[in-house]
Amino acid sequence: MKIIGLLPWADWLALGVFFGAWSAYAWFAKFWGKRRPSLMATTARYRQAWMLQSTSRDPRVLDGIITQSLSTSPAFFASTSIFVIGALFALLGTTDKAAELVREFPFAQATPMLVFEFKILVLVGIFVYAFFRFTWSMRQYVIAGVLVGAMPAPEQLAGGAHDRDRIAERTAQLLGLAADTFNDGLRSYYFSFAALGWFFSPVAFMVATALVILILYSREFRSDVLQVLRD
Numbered sequence: 001m002k003i004i005g006l007l008p009w010a011d012w013l014a015l016g017v018f019f020g021a022w023s024a025y026a027w028f029a030k031f032w033g034k035r036r037p038s039l040m041a042t043t044a045r046y047r048q049a050w051m052l053q054s055t056s057r058d059p060r061v062l063d064g065i066i067t068q069s070l071s072t073s074p075a076f077f078a079s080t081s082i083f084v085i086g087a088l089f090a091l092l093g094t095t096d097k098a099a100e101l102v103r104e105f106p107f108a109q110a111t112p113m114l115v116f117e118f119k120i121l122v123l124v125g126i127f128v129y130a131f132f133r134f135t136w137s138m139r140q141y142v143i144a145g146v147l148v149g150a151m152p153a154p155e156q157l158a159g160g161a162h163d164r165d166r167i168a169e170r171t172a173q174l175l176g177l178a179a180d181t182f183n184d185g186l187r188s189y190y191f192s193f194a195a196l197g198w199f200f201s202p203v204a205f206m207v208a209t210a211l212v213i214l215i216l217y218s219r220e221f222r223s224d225v226l227q228v229l230r231d
Helices: 002-006 009-035 039-054 061-092 095-103 113-149 154-158 164-199 202-221 224-230
Strands: none
Touching: 009 039, 009 164, 009 202, 039 061, 039 164, 039 202, 039 224, 061 113, 061 164, 113 164, 164 202
């Protein structure tokens, strides 16, 4: 409870702006992407086309390999998150040296040791959240691989024994959920860089948060990759 009294109102404001902006942007990217094609919404259409092609292939070894390769990215970031969390807990044991290093910067504000440790714990929470999102993305990709393997043979689909469009749509939707979950974890990494600004000052924290949102928006709605996919 001491942290409530030690943390200045400017820091509470910056922390509220940080999490508010994070939540607001996540909502904006999800719902605005339905009105204006975003990178995630555009790739979703390609997943649908991919799964339709997959229903015509036998065997579906290529589709299984692609699905497995997609799961390696969240697996890598989940492992990295564990290392980062461990490093942050190790930093808690040497906060005096870390705080002294931060004070060397001319624009950094003096911070009580308890507040400095609280800021580290906020970073820990961000990476814990990222870890859970990445591991859930991995599991979703595994389930999607099962759906790909369980697809009926092309002859059965051609004969009308199964609904080809429904099977392709369901598998594509699951792959899309896995990609969205991975994107949530990756977005956490971006915002963790904004949280580093808090160690210097609340103003730097809020400016860094705004810059991260600007970068995310430009990549999801204004990137060259999106332009190529839409052409």
